[in-house]
Amino acid sequence: MASIGSERQHVRLFFAERATGWETRYPDDTPAYAAAVEALEVPPGGRALDAGCGSARALPLLRAAVGPAGTVVGVDLTPEMLGEAVALGRRADGALIEADSAQLPLRDGTFDAVLAAGLVHHLPDPAAGLRELARVTRPGGRLALFHPLGRAALAARRGHDLRADDIRAEARLGPALSATGWRLALLDDSAERYLAVAVRRPH
Template sequence: MGMETERRQVREFFAAKAVGWEKRFPDDTPAYRAAVAELGLTTGGRALDAGCGTARALPLLREAVGPSGTVVGVDLTPEMLREATVLGRHHDGALVEGDGARLPLREGAFDAVLAAGLVHHLPDPEAGLRELARVTRPGGRLALFHPIGRAALAARRGHELRPDDVRAAPQLVPLLTRTGWELSLYDDGEERYLAVAVRRR
């Protein structure tokens, strides 16, 4: 299956779920807030929500950087961005339609990137992580996040945990290293999946 086909399938999958997406996960905000805290953002900082979906993290990122900071949410799916606008998220940051493998953003533009539920949906995770590194300044941070751990998520969906899952530490560590990142925190428990990496200088 080609990249373009995979990309289209991801877009179609999320397009169908966009309206009411957040009502399915109403209790996730504290987990998102904790993930945003790990990014170490300060007033005036520049934050990217990559694969932002309905942009539920944008208000939290805006809180972290204050009115003088920059907040951008990028997503592949126009329906998700429309739902984000309906929810008023465009007041917290710029919403941009874009492909994670070819971000319409300049090099080193951000201090920190949040990627919630993104990496395992990328047709080419290596290209995606390299692109996130390109738009992050040296020393900047990346948080790969999901508000439920991998085992709990697999159980909920009736799947087995797969050893070749890109989010598993043995897969993720070399992948991050190859793409310009260094893992600094890895937490795959019941409550969340969070991998924080620092952009190498």
């Protein structure tokens, strides 16, 4: 557990140092976020969760999808990122909660749709995280694992090689989702984006 705790702290510090002005560094990402939200097929009046929401760029998009009668919640581990979300006025679009996406303070089966942008590969135990996201999603609800760059493009930007043990790789992701309550419905790992959509299996 100490190892998981230290990994979690490392992620928190990484994003804390970069929180201020986060979206100004990636100003062109919103259309890709909009396409990911569209793929979630959030029902009007539904309930949507942005897990690992960061500066909550997706909250206005999720709010537009669910409408005024729906519920939108953003959860993030890093208080500095949530502070940036508040500064950007994102509280107008949904609730913001400081919490670990692998230990959500939310009831079982609450959400129709979950967006997890740039989250799953930062989790110390991705399988546990996927299981927790399944716990709070109703049967038939949808999960979008998303990044506005594909894995190869992102690795190249950071000067890394693609890793065979990456949870987002198709060979690993399908079995991991299946083992944690999901069924993989779509996977797009192109240069333009990474988007995996999964459906919550019946309990």
